[in-house]
Amino acid sequence: MARILAGSWRSATTHRVPGSDELTNLLPYLLASGTAPLAWWHIRHTPLRHTPAAQELQDAYRETSAFGLAREPTIETIFVLLRGAGIEPILLKGWAIARLYPEPGLRPLGDIDLYVAPGEEYRVEAALQTPGRGPFEVDLTHDLSGLLQGRSMTEVAARSELVPLGTSEIRVLNAEDQLAYLCIHFLKHGGWRPLWLCDVAIALESRPSDFDWDLCLGGDRTRADWIACTIGLAHVLLGADVRGTPVANRAERLPFWLVPAVLKAWERPRAFDHPVPELMVESLRHPQQWPAALKSRWMSPLESTVRVGGSINRVPRLPYQVANYALQLAQFLPRLVHVFGQSSGQRDTAPRESRL
Amino acid sequence: MKDGTEMLAPRARSAGLVVRDLDEELLIYDLQRESAYALNRLAGLVWKHCDGTTTVGEMPDLLTATLGDQVSLEMVWQAVSRLSDDGLLEEQANQTAVRVMTRRAMMQKVALAGSVALITSIAVPASAALAACIANSCRAGCTIGVNCTGSGPRGTACTLCGGPASGSCRGTCCDIGGYFNSVDEDCSGGCCPGYECKLVAHGGHRSCSQRAGG
Numbered sequence: 001m002a003r004i005l006a007g008s009w010r011s012a013t014t015h016r017v018p019g020s021d022e023l024t025n026l027l028p029y030l031l032a033s034g035t036a037p038l039a040w041w042h043i044r045h046t047p048l049r050h051t052p053a054a055q056e057l058q059d060a061y062r063e064t065s066a067f068g069l070a071r072e073p074t075i076e077t078i079f080v081l082l083r084g085a086g087i088e089p090i091l092l093k094g095w096a097i098a099r100l101y102p103e104p105g106l107r108p109l110g111d112i113d114l115y116v117a118p119g120e121e122y123r124v125e126a127a128l129q130t131p132g133r134g135p136f137e138v139d140l141t142h143d144l145s146g147l148l149q150g151r152s153m154t155e156v157a158a159r160s161e162l163v164p165l166g167t168s169e170i171r172v173l174n175a176e177d178q179l180a181y182l183c184i185h186f187l188k189h190g191g192w193r194p195l196w197l198c199d200v201a202i203a204l205e206s207r208p209s210d211f212d213w214d215l216c217l218g219g220d221r222t223r224a225d226w227i228a229c230t231i232g233l234a235h236v237l238l239g240a241d242v243r244g245t246p247v248a249n250r251a252e253r254l255p256f257w258l259v260p261a262v263l264k265a266w267e268r269p270r271a272f273d274h275p276v277p278e279l280m281v282e283s284l285r286h287p288q289q290w291p292a293a294l295k296s297r298w299m300s301p302l303e304s305t306v307r308v309g310g311s312i313n314r315v316p317r318l319p320y321q322v323a324n325y326a327l328q329l330a331q332f333l334p335r336l337v338h339v340f341g342q343s344s345g346q347r348d349t350a351p352r353e354s355r356l
Numbered sequence: 357m358k359d360g361t362e363m364l365a366p367r368a369r370s371a372g373l374v375v376r377d378l379d380e381e382l383l384i385y386d387l388q389r390e391s392a393y394a395l396n397r398l399a400g401l402v403w404k405h406c407d408g409t410t411t412v413g414e415m416p417d418l419l420t421a422t423l424g425d426q427v428s429l430e431m432v433w434q435a436v437s438r439l440s441d442d443g444l445l446e447e448q449a450n451q452t453a454v455r456v457m458t459r460r461a462m463m464q465k466v467a468l469a470g471s472v473a474l475i476t477s478i479a480v481p482a483s484a485a486l487a488a489c490i491a492n493s494c495r496a497g498c499t500i501g502v503n504c505t506g507s508g509p510r511g512t513a514c515t516l517c518g519g520p521a522s523g524s525c526r527g528t529c530c531d532i533g534g535y536f537n538s539v540d541e542d543c544s545g546g547c548c549p550g551y552e553c554k555l556v557a558h559g560g561h562r563s564c565s566q567r568a569g570g
Binding site (some may be wrong): 063066101104105 | 376379
């Protein structure tokens with residue numbers, strides 16, 4: 001997977017292309033992980049393009065391109081409606097990243113992820129319920145503090161950028177916040193989706209000449225190292241060019257466990273391999289679900305490290321995984337008391353961060 | 357094959373289309389039909405030359421000069437015919453074409469051209485969830501989860517919650533409607549039947565909660 005995606009986001013092929021058999025074997029993973037368009041882009045000018053597997057990749061590339069093309073007017077419409085209601089959202093991921101690729105269709109789009117200021121969710125909902133429009137697949141985020149730690153959202157919004165889309169302008173994070181956001185997002189989800197690392201690579205290589213690394217890395221040393229390590233992963237696994245960056249040295253000295261941990265996560269690159277488990281309070285009502293419920297809370301080394309705010313270093317990860325498990329338990333127990341103290345008709349409404 | 361039909365000057369439709377040049381093809385999304393087409397280089401160039409002024413008879417020389425390969429009148433007719441069938445030409449031009457040459461005569465010309473001008477119809481999923489479902493399930497011929505199943509050869513529509521478009525795949529469960537039905541940080545993976553994604557009164561978080569009476 002890493003071999004075929006290496007350098008795939010570039011306009012010209014710069015890395016070795018796989019053999020025909022290798023491509024055939026990888027096809028299900030490429031299709032399922034949303035990286036088939038990039039794989040097609042990588043091999044499109046090679047003899048492999050005439051193989052049956054390549055035709056599947058090309059079909060996926062066309063479908064992704066067509067879906068993206070169909071989705072763009074929707075994004076415009078959403079911004080027009082929200083601005084009409086006095087709301088200025090920031091588009092996260094999706095098209096905000098796809099626009100950086102040589103063709104937007106190389107990067108599949110999903111839900112439309114928007115950041116809006118806290119307290120504006122209800123107004124957004126009202127603004128988008130315009131008769132004859134929608135429904136819109138909007139994914140609202142009101143709190144980026146977990147991904148942009150130590151940063152004032154007011155400042156982040158103030159330095160966000162407007163980029164053209166059709167006849168509109170869409171607000172996106174600036175290049176520095178974008179790269180930081182992509183790196184932390186990748187880590188926070190355990191890095192299971194290869195496409196996210198491609199996003200990091202394209203954001204890195206398309207950065208403007210005046211890119212402010214101090215702004216991207218921030219003042220928190222742990223968090224800065226998380227970003228550096230993620231860029232290092234993009235370098236080691238995908239061949240991202242780190243020359244001339246302050247993270248180049250770190251990219252060459254990743255902890256022994258990090259690359260294998262990500263490659264293991266890539267063995268299950270589909271979204272439905274990573275479902276959000278049922279709320280624990282619900283699982284508790286069904287004893288037969290307990291083993292699966294408890295197992296699902298045991299997270300990967302990478303995810304555990306980030307969730308407990310740990311450093312990505314050479315220390316074995318088991319303590320972090322145990323700590324993360326204990327942390328979830330500590331968050332859950334008071335909630336359990338609270339929930340069972342309420343009337344039986346009420347349900348737990350805990351956010352995902354405390355789903356144990 | 358001079359019968360006057362080459363004087364036809366078709367006009368490409370412009371309203372309700374979103375167009376993008378891809379690496380080797382021209383991609384057109386029809387907002388009205390909610391369908392998409394990938395035109396190979398020849399078909400794309402023919403479509404771009406359909407300006408209501410350039411005649412079909414003029415196109416072979418123009419396209420030969422652009423492509424560097426010999427383009428015949430039959431090849432152009434093949435493209436025009438298919439573009440017309442797919443609704444990518446103005447209706448007026450289509451009617452003119454019908455008036456000038458019978459459909460049968462057109463098809464005879466098209467048959468001579470072989471399959472050089474290619475237009476590929478693309479199934480565009482109605483939603484991101486369905487796109488993911490097709491990518492993850494139907495394309496790979498495997499099965500998604502408990503409530504959201506889909507199988508079959510590539511391009512087969514997924515069955516969502518027992519019926520097309522009645523819901524969206526979210527992880528192993530089926531997300532049923534709502535405007536804010538997928539929230540990475542809260543209801544990511546969707547809510548199983550009987551549950552819905554609700555805003556929590558305080559704090560702005562969303563979570564899967566049992567439907568009233570569910």
